[in-house]
Amino acid sequence: MLIMRHELLLIAITVILLLVEIFLPGDKKSRVITLAILLMTAVLILGFVPGPSGTLFGGMYQTTALISMLKNILNIGALIVMIQSADWLRKPENKEKISEYYILLLSTLIGMQYMLSSGDFLMFYLGLELATIPLAALAAFERFKEKSAEAGVKFIFSSALSSGILLYGLSMIYGTTGTLYFAEVGPAFTGTPLQVLGFIFFFAGMAFKISLVPFHLWTADVYEGAPVNISSYLSVVSKGAAAFILTILLFTVFSKIALMWSNVLYIIIILTITMGNLFAIRQQNLKRFLAFSSIAQAGFILLGIIGQSQYGMTTVIYFVLVYIFSNLGAFGVVSIISNRTGCETINDYDGLYRTNPRLAMMMMLSLFSLAGIPPVAGFFGKFFLFAAAANHGLYILVLIAIINTIISLYYYLLVIKAMFLNRSDRPIPKFKSDFYTSLGLILCLAGIFAVGIASTIFEAINGLSFGLY
Amino acid sequence: MSAESLILFFIVGAFLVGIALLFSSLVPPTSTNSQKAEAYECGIPTEGITWLQFNVGYYLFAIIFLVFDVETVFIFPWAIMMKSMGMTAFIEIIIFFFVLGVGLLYAWKKGALKWE
Amino acid sequence: MFSNYIFYFLSALALYSSVMVLLSKKPIHSVLYLTLTFFAIGGHYILLNAQFLAIVHIIVYAGAIMVLFLFTVMLLNLNKEERSPKPIWVKAAAILAGIMLGLVLIGVFRGYDLRLIQHPMESQIGLVKELGKILYRDYMLPFEVSSILFLTAMVGAVLLGKKEQI
Numbered sequence: 052m053l054i055m056r057h058e059l060l061l062i063a064i065t066v067i068l069l070l071v072e073i074f075l076p077g078d079k080k081s082r083v084i085t086l087a088i089l090l091m092t093a094v095l096i097l098g099f100v101p102g103p104s105g106t107l108f109g110g111m112y113q114t115t116a117l118i119s120m121l122k123n124i125l126n127i128g129a130l131i132v133m134i135q136s137a138d139w140l141r142k143p144e145n146k147e148k149i150s151e152y153y154i155l156l157l158s159t160l161i162g163m164q165y166m167l168s169s170g171d172f173l174m175f176y177l178g179l180e181l182a183t184i185p186l187a188a189l190a191a192f193e194r195f196k197e198k199s200a201e202a203g204v205k206f207i208f209s210s211a212l213s214s215g216i217l218l219y220g221l222s223m224i225y226g227t228t229g230t231l232y233f234a235e236v237g238p239a240f241t242g243t244p245l246q247v248l249g250f251i252f253f254f255a256g257m258a259f260k261i262s263l264v265p266f267h268l269w270t271a272d273v274y275e276g277a278p279v280n281i282s283s284y285l286s287v288v289s290k291g292a293a294a295f296i297l298t299i300l301l302f303t304v305f306s307k308i309a310l311m312w313s314n315v316l317y318i319i320i321i322l323t324i325t326m327g328n329l330f331a332i333r334q335q336n337l338k339r340f341l342a343f344s345s346i347a348q349a350g351f352i353l354l355g356i357i358g359q360s361q362y363g364m365t366t367v368i369y370f371v372l373v374y375i376f377s378n379l380g381a382f383g384v385v386s387i388i389s390n391r392t393g394c395e396t397i398n399d400y401d402g403l404y405r406t407n408p409r410l411a412m413m414m415m416l417s418l419f420s421l422a423g424i425p426p427v428a429g430f431f432g433k434f435f436l437f438a439a440a441a442n443h444g445l446y447i448l449v450l451i452a453i454i455n456t457i458i459s460l461y462y463y464l465l466v467i468k469a470m471f472l473n474r475s476d477r478p479i480p481k482f483k484s485d486f487y488t489s490l491g492l493i494l495c496l497a498g499i500f501a502v503g504i505a506s507t508i509f510e511a512i513n514g515l516s517f518g519l520y
Numbered sequence: 521m522s523a524e525s526l527i528l529f530f531i532v533g534a535f536l537v538g539i540a541l542l543f544s545s546l547v548p549p550t551s552t553n554s555q556k557a558e559a560y561e562c563g564i565p566t567e568g569i570t571w572l573q574f575n576v577g578y579y580l581f582a583i584i585f586l587v588f589d590v591e592t593v594f595i596f597p598w599a600i601m602m603k604s605m606g607m608t609a610f611i612e613i614i615i616f617f618f619v620l621g622v623g624l625l626y627a628w629k630k631g632a633l634k635w636e
Numbered sequence: 637m638f639s640n641y642i643f644y645f646l647s648a649l650a651l652y653s654s655v656m657v658l659l660s661k662k663p664i665h666s667v668l669y670l671t672l673t674f675f676a677i678g679g680h681y682i683l684l685n686a687q688f689l690a691i692v693h694i695i696v697y698a699g700a701i702m703v704l705f706l707f708t709v710m711l712l713n714l715n716k717e718e719r720s721p722k723p724i725w726v727k728a729a730a731i732l733a734g735i736m737l738g739l740v741l742i743g744v745f746r747g748y749d750l751r752l753i754q755h756p757m758e759s760q761i762g763l764v765k766e767l768g769k770i771l772y773r774d775y776m777l778p779f780e781v782s783s784i785l786f787l788t789a790m791v792g793a794v795l796l797g798k799k800e801q802i
Contacts, residue, residue: 062784065784066619066622069622069623069626069787069791070622072626072629073622073625073626073629107777108774108776108777109774111774111775111776111777111778112777148795151791151794151795154788154791155788155791155792155795158784158787158788158791161784162785165781171778173775173778174777174778174781177778177781177782177785178781180785181781181784181785181788184785184788184789184792185788185791185792187792188788188791188792188793188795188796191796192795194796203796227748243747243748244743244744244747244748245744245745245747245748248740248741248744524638524639524642524683526682526687527642527646527679527682527683528642530679531642531645573710573711574707574710574711576711576797577797578707578711579704579707579708579711579797580793580794580797580798582700582703582704582707583704583789583790583793583797584790584793584794585700585703586696586700586701586704587786587789587790589695589696589699589700590696590700590786591786593692593695593696594771594779596688596764596768597688597764597765597767597768597771597772598768598771598772600764600765600768601765601768601769601772604769605768605769605772605773608772608773608776609772612772612776612779612780615780615783616779616780616783619780619783619784619786619787620783620786620787622787623786623787623790623791624790626790626791626794627790627794630794630798631798632793632794632797632798
């Protein structure tokens with residue numbers, strides 16, 4: 052029981068929320084927000100209590116101190132998203148659906164945690180589906196808006212396709228190794244052509260979820276159409292979970308073909324970072340802008356994986372942690388402004404500093420962190436990733452990544468320029484954020500600084516990570 | 521009964537039906553004219569597109585039905601293995617039922633089972 | 637071997653009907669061909685001595701899922717073909733990609749020693765008893781997690797499908 056504590060706690064609060072939704076009279080629905088956030092906070096805190104590690108169900112489920120920590124990181128991201136959603140959920144058209152929102156969000160989190168803890172490809176696949184299907188419903192949450200419905204449809208189609216490809220790859224791996232348990236697939240995975248093809252399909256399926264180029268085409272449309280908070284959840288928690296499990300699987304099950312997958316990653320990293328950056332420059336809508344920026348960030352995450360070392364895994368986890376805070380900070384600002392005014396393009400943000408200086412500052416710090424400018428955590432995250440790849444001798448790759456960082460600086464600064472320097476005839480009016488929005492943004496702000504300064508965090512992650520050599 | 525004979529059974533069955541249809545189309549006298557091609561030989565001829573859009577309610581019912589359809593699929597092996605597996609299998613299915621039962625309760629409460 | 641012929645017959649049927657799913661002009665015909673594909677694959681399950689899976693496949697896929705497909709077709713009023721014509725280079729790229737994927741698959745499967753698979757048609761694993769044992773012992777956790785998946789599917793369906801109460 053204690054081994055599976057993270058998942059069981061989440062299942063428990065999901066069922067509690069469902070029962071509350073069933074038995075609570077209609078006029079008290081908005082209290083669910085507070086209840087859900089309190090319950091999730093409790094789960095987050097309980098998750099940090101050290102517990103036993105081990106395997107269950109004959110190797111079907113496994114957990115280690117590393118996996119527990121990854122789950123805690125995901126819990127943090129999910130909690131911040133839940134807090135940031137409060138303002139949007141209070142809108143009259145969403146009032147009837149508050150519990151559903153949290154239930155679906157939590158069930159995707161359950162899926163991700165089972166995915167991380169799986170010891171078997173079947174369990175992994177089930178976790179992946181549980182992490183994906185409710186997200187389609189969430190993307191179409193504002194179903195009477197055409198864009199939102201379109202986002203849901205696009206998301207379910209592309210994720211169904213990618214799941215199908217992934218499953219086909221798994222069937223090849225099963226056909227050649229005769230087993231689905233990670234512990235047994237690993238030694239039997241010698242790299243015969245069929246196994247390699249199976250791996251390629253598997254990797255393509257995962258690349259869809261992390262939205263790597265050339266599997267990224269769904270990203271911008273879905274992020275633009277879906278509610279802002281769902282876009283931020285997709286770009287941070289969902290992507291982070293997929294990156295974590297991909298790292299773990301590449302380092303364990305597919306370790307024998309490390310040479311091959313690092314070649315694949317090499318090309319994909321260059322493509323992803325470059326395409327993500329170049330397309331981000333052209334975007335006017337901030338949600339699309341952040342979508343392409345998140346594609347580029349996904350490419351950076353892979354830099355740590357290609358490092359193949361213990362240090363590399365540490366940097367991946369550390370970067371995702373930083374990325375959670377910085378991206379959620381940026382999305383949080385976009386979310387509150389979109390809720391209050393409906394403005395989503397960069398031009399609308401002209402002169403934001405004059406009317407809403409705090410939001411503008413918050414946005415600036417988040418974008419600095421995403422770009423990797425020294426005082427904030429994003430700089431350390433990127434720097435460590437580069438170091439991990441450079442340690443492996445991939446200097447050209449690191450050079451390309453650094454050039455891309457400079458390009459990314461340009462477009463992040465465009466937004467900052469709009470907020471601080473541009474003048475506008477119709478600036479976004481001044482408004483007061485409610486308690487939850489402020490809380491969410493303050494948490495992100497604290498994260499952006501604390502994770503960068505506290506080196507103990509990096510060392511704690513490093514103590515738990517493992518590498519290929 | 522082996523698998524081959526089972527499949528052969530289906531194939532022969534399909535074959536026999538085909539023969540019967542073929543036979544009945546060959547033997548009786550046939551006549552064709554334009555009126556016989558109409559959908560209704562009496563009554564008002566249809567105009568425009570006869571397709572109409574279905575109510576989305578059907579879909580909701582179908583998807584809830586699907587969930588319980590799959591549930592019954594899981595019950596079959598359980599019912600057969602119940603005796604030899606003992607208590608564990610029983611507890612497993614109880615948990616399974618509980619979760620789905622909550623789901624049904626939810627759908628009920630939300631009025632998804634009501635036709636409107 | 638007699639079962640070999642049945643295998644080839646069913647495979648040909650499955651291939652034909654799945655190609656026809658794509659080629660049919662009317663969505664309804666596609667759906668009906670898809671049903672035929674499911675039946676052919678159900679036949680394959682029987683050949684592999686997995687009667688229970690065959691029945692489940694027909695009940696769930698040819699029964700319930702087909703109903704969903706048909707509803708969708710009726711719901712969207714898809715009786716006409718309304719495909720936007722694709723530019724020629726998209727078609728060329730698709731054909732090229734398809735050929736390349738086909739070549740890779742042929743190359744990969746040619747190199748694979750099929751004799752490694754021993755007597756697939758005498759396996760006992762698909763019988764309902766064996767399935768029950770495996771499902772409720774080894775695959776206990778996925779079984780329970782699948783119930784949560786059903787639950788969320790239901791919540792999502794109710795959320796999206798219900799008429800707004802205002």
